[in-house]
Amino acid sequence: MTAELISGTEISKAILAEIKQEVDEMREKTGTVPGLVTILVGENPASVSYVTLKVKTALNLGFKEIQDNQPADISEQDLLALIDKYNNDPEIHGILVQLPLPDHVDDKKVLDAIDPDKDVDAFHPVNVGRLMIGGDVVRFLPCTPAGIQELIVRSGTETSGAEVVVVGRSNIVGKPIAMMMAQKGVGANSTVTIVHTRTKDLAAHCQRADILIVAAGVPNLVKPEWIKPGSTVIDVGVNRIGTNEKTGKAILRGDVDFDKAKEIAGKITPVPGGVGPMTICMLMRNTLRSAQKSI
Numbered sequence: 001m002t003a004e005l006i007s008g009t010e011i012s013k014a015i016l017a018e019i020k021q022e023v024d025e026m027r028e029k030t031g032t033v034p035g036l037v038t039i040l041v042g043e044n045p046a047s048v049s050y051v052t053l054k055v056k057t058a059l060n061l062g063f064k065e066i067q068d069n070q071p072a073d074i075s076e077q078d079l080l081a082l083i084d085k086y087n088n089d090p091e092i093h094g095i096l097v098q099l100p101l102p103d104h105v106d107d108k109k110v111l112d113a114i115d116p117d118k119d120v121d122a123f124h125p126v127n128v129g130r131l132m133i134g135g136d137v138v139r140f141l142p143c144t145p146a147g148i149q150e151l152i153v154r155s156g157t158e159t160s161g162a163e164v165v166v167v168g169r170s171n172i173v174g175k176p177i178a179m180m181m182a183q184k185g186v187g188a189n190s191t192v193t194i195v196h197t198r199t200k201d202l203a204a205h206c207q208r209a210d211i212l213i214v215a216a217g218v219p220n221l222v223k224p225e226w227i228k229p230g231s232t233v234i235d236v237g238v239n240r241i242g243t244n245e246k247t248g249k250a251i252l253r254g255d256v257d258f259d260k261a262k263e264i265a266g267k268i269t270p271v272p273g274g275v276g277p278m279t280i281c282m283l284m285r286n287t288l289r290s291a292q293k294s295i
């Protein structure tokens, strides 16, 4: 059997088209568009390329987008003052501070200074708490987990009562997606297990999974024999395993041995082109929802 490919590239395009339509309607009805500020400190090449893509996507959707680049030596105090300025700007509905920040700046202090109702990354403790409570109090879902859930739903995978196994317990993927899948609601109601580096028998847990979500950051960690036949496999890993000599581009691998796993799974995400494109898409949706809520 060859698994059905869950294309984040295609699904994200469809969602961005839906968002664009909602932005157009909002502009016509209210004269307002979603406003997003991306704050980039310094010139870390990976951060520059992520922020460039976020800015381009926001502009294509018709958002008001402020790209606020700051020098690497900006003081923590000045950065906090900048966030305060955008917290009080009614035309800004989403504030994103690109991580990592330089060593002299306390990341936590900066992220905690963002108004939780403009925290479109959903990294603020208030939003982490809201996610834990679930239901109507949730304002923003963190972008990568929200993208994963969207891929599961749009691929037609049944989640209610499903055994979900999450490999990895990070704050930005493993812990939140586990909580989201266990909540009541559409695309959830699952029975969730989190496994990690100290888990005794990783293979045995994975073999039970109707939905296997892997966010470990270890290339080819998940072996084909760990996969339950017909299951849905979501590979969040983006591991650079080398460089293509001809193009100079990074060669990427996921956390799952894709070529063999696709012969066993029912549905599977590729790397690249799976979870990756969904993250920015969910950032845009969070900003749109924030703008809608503010009107």
Ligand code: GUN
Binding pocket: 050, 096, 097, 098, 099, 100, 121, 143
């Ligand atoms: N750096 C790498 N990924 C992210 C992200 O999702 N949000 C922010 N703010 N910084 C990042």
